[in-house]
Amino acid sequence: MNAVVATQTGLASLEGDKLSSLERLADGLGPAELYWIAAWSAARADQLQRGTVPAAPAKAIGDRLTILYGSQTGQAKRIATQLSARAEAAGLAVRLVRADSYPQRDLAKETHLVVVISTQGDAEPPDDARGLVEFILGKRAPRLPGLRYAVLGLGDSSYPEFCAIGRQLDARFAELGGSRLAPLGEADVDVDAVATPWTERAFEQARQALGTTQPAPRVTTLQPVPSRVTHQRDRPFAAAVLDNQSIVARDAGRDVRHLELSLEGSGLRYEPGDAVGVWPQNPAALVDQWLGLLKLDGEQVVYHDGKEWPLRRWLTHERELTRLSRPLIAAVADASGDQELAGVLRPDQSSRLTALLADLQPIDLWRRHPAAWSADELVAALRPQTPRLYSIASSQKAVGDEVHLTVAVIDYLAHGQRHWGAASSFLGASTDEHRLPVFIEENERFRLPKDDSRDVIMIGPGTGVAPFRAFVQERRETAARGRHWLFFGNRHFSSDFLYQIEWQAALRDGSLDRLELAFSRDGEAKVYVQQRIREQARDLYAWLQEGAHLYVCGDANHMAKDVHAALIEVAVSQGGQSHEQAREWLSGLLQQGRYARDVY
Template sequence: MSSMIPTTAPFNDEQRAWLNGFFSGLMGIQENAQPESVLSAAGLSGTSLPIPEPAEEEFPWHDDSLPIVDRMELAEGKPVPRRLMAAMAQLDCGSCGYVCQTYAEAIASGEETNLTLCSPGGKETKQMVKRILKESGDDATGNGAPTDAAPTASVVADRTNRNGAATNGASANGSATHGAATNGRAVYSRTNPFVAKLIESRPLNQPGSAKDTRHVAIDLAGSGLKYEVGDALGIYPSNCDDLVTQVIDRIGADQDLPVSGPSGSKSLQTVLSQDYCLKEPSDELLEAVLEKATDPEIKEALTAMLEDGVPDGVDVLDVLDLTDCRSITATEFLDCLDPLNPRLYSIASSMKCVGDQVHLTIGKVVYEREGRVRKGVASTMLADRVEPGTTVRVFVQPNHGGFTVPANAETPIVMVGPGTGIAPFIAFLQERQHSQAAGNNWLFFGDQHESTDFLYEDELRSYVENGLLARLDTAFSRDGDAKVYVQDRMRQSGAELWDWLQSGACFYVCGDASRMAADVEKSLLAVIQEYGNLEPDQAKSYLDQMKSDQRYVRDVY
């Protein structure tokens, strides 16, 4: 007998199983009885059935420090939505427009068809999601397994009412919290971005640096968009024209050919520039190129990519270069591509200080692979391809998990932000200075060389001089014989760091999740254990309590 209790009812698995067994037993007594008659026979009705309080579900895999293989093991045997959740990066970062749980549930229900939105999870999340859906079959979603097609506007727009991570323009309960007033015009959001003018994109590194980090300022005047410190700015990028031209050449198409894309009918050149991802190739593209391949070695390489995933750095052009793809029509080619998703950047300004502007700190990504220069889509667009006065499409993504300055202005804060991770803490400091917050501020910053890579050096040193920064600890890893990082500076100042924590300080981290943030947490645990004279499990409990109290908050990716 199929389940009598719908999966949407507010019961956990044990409660649902018990109720199904109870009603199944009653129906065994009354063969051919309908559920409603069984309820009546039991003295219950659909409206009088006592509904137990749903137990809070635990997600042991919801730990971003766990590798994906461990998370999947913890979710083994769970329903499809929970296994999909375990495949996510577990950061609840909001970059997908959801949180991990609700994104997974939307995919499983068939309401969300874009499987590439978990940018922190990247390739491994995408591959695992596809594997789960393939193993579960079409029945897993109720509407058939989703594809990589871009989600419809109605699906994305409705996220604000269904999900824990509200998009710009509405809170989770649908009330407007960000964006323009709803007086007859649409609120600017992820699905309706504001076309904003670029004010500047100036280098922060000094000549001789191996890096190119930019301070980007964007004009929000006329948008009505509002943001809080700790929020992120979403930017819809465009692909490099040279890359688009090469891709079109490989399929032997006309760049002016009119085609239908997610945002309407445009030329093939424009659609590939604005709407489709030319970075990691989809399984559908690999399969299409495999059909055209005749060389056994090429077929073997493509088959390996389908089975094991695409090697790091391999993009759409690399795959098209493997064989003659000129027989693939433009429409067939577009059907094989993933949508070009927005990029989220931590905001490096406070509106109280900069007004209708938003500032970002962006590291330009350029590297060479297989004799060809590869470029970060959004970072090189903002550094090279968009001139001051021209436009970019933007929206505000509210912060998650309390990543903002404390409500109590007297609370001290400790900030750890190496490299571009400094961005939100520039905003924090601007906010604390404007509000004349009494709480002390301590910043740990690191990069490669002090002479060339001390981002925002003048601003930070002025904050030290005027007392806004009680402490500024720096770590420039390439300046000495031994590499020193921010986590090393934390341990060196462990006694004072412990005193700050004991006085109620909030501890913030921004930056790379897999390495820096993990190493910072290990060092923080070590400081708590050593200077708190605690056992390892006690130190872990102390840190867990900080997380629960939102005194230890991370913005990692």
């Protein structure tokens, strides 16, 4: 029997639910993780054939480890999946489940629980965990005296409420009577620096608590099967720039670029709703500002964390220079001896901290609070550079081995100095001579409906319209039967109506049925998309009642909240619901996957 036949026969012998479970486990894993699982499976099969590993009996909830994850960008899922695979390899009975698929009634029966969850924007849970978080924090949550738990929070310390959801859940489980398997973990954007040792500790505690002393099995390394996809977050693809053009008028007041990148030869595939991760370089002018301000030599070699590079390389490629964070504020306050600055980090000063984080870049803080800094101290104080995610603005069915992005270039004057965005400036300045380090970040929560007869409502002001360009292209290519309704807003009709010609063509050819526009600076009163939502309340509610899917993309701190509030008003005015019923109705749409948000 050849390998192909053997593989097909093996898959055919799996029951439907087992095959579905296998597919869910493999979803989102990279080649290295899949190779590891393949090696472990081969060793396990050999042990079973030799009779050295008896088939495990079904275990009750109390005899297993449940790993829950809530993930907006995929990081929490990645960490939870890795922990699950390791625990299973050590002989533990494990259930890995996304938060919105978790039966809430099971919580009272759990005895060993690990939660990996991110915090979005201003103390918001990821969309796939909203319902469960509300349940756990609410009055219906059961007492949990028999629960041993561990919580790993993922966040970004450039936001004032760093890892707020992880903290709330950790405290709430204790309040309900649970005891910790491991202390609360709080991971910043350099996720693995905290997540790796934390998961190691949580794994060991869970193994001891469940009475399993069996070590992780030794497996024979198998020769990897060539994979179509070899490029990931830590091994990006060097994508050639095919096109980079401004899509706003010269007097628009800001630059928005449409980029087309080549994925030829990469093996990378994507779906509408996914994102492109870009590893940026900080602008040379910004690096020069730092070197001049601190009177440091860019050629001075700095050794840090096992790496040795000139300071200019550290500041250009390896360190975050444009996002302020709590640890940076603490470091500058300590170096300068400024007690007033240190006081901003007190819990009762959250409003001052929020204002500071929103207003300043790191270099502004250094200017305001001068101190002597060595090159080594600077590199140690700054956070590692991290990739930026951009919603994909194309359908691969329409553009082939390309990927398109919509990028607002951050470049402004403040506090008497010029400021830049790291990734947007990097992308905005790219030419056809450049190759950009990119990877695909899947977003399984932001997908078009599988039933192409379903209607689609898209709300995307500004660059938030990017994924909806991909949606319309995809539905045109697949000849989808459902209707399409786009809400778009920006400042001026004449200068920043992004993709205007394409939307007009889509209206003519029928791939877009309705288009609502809101240009906030064209009249005496500012008009935003949420006002258009209220104006179209009757039809919008009718579409949703008939099964339409609703999508929102863009700013998380203001637009997304205002749109959510407007949708509640729609349910109240058109559905005769109370505000509480309307909130539950929207929560139900989120749980069903009919209300999806890609907000940042």
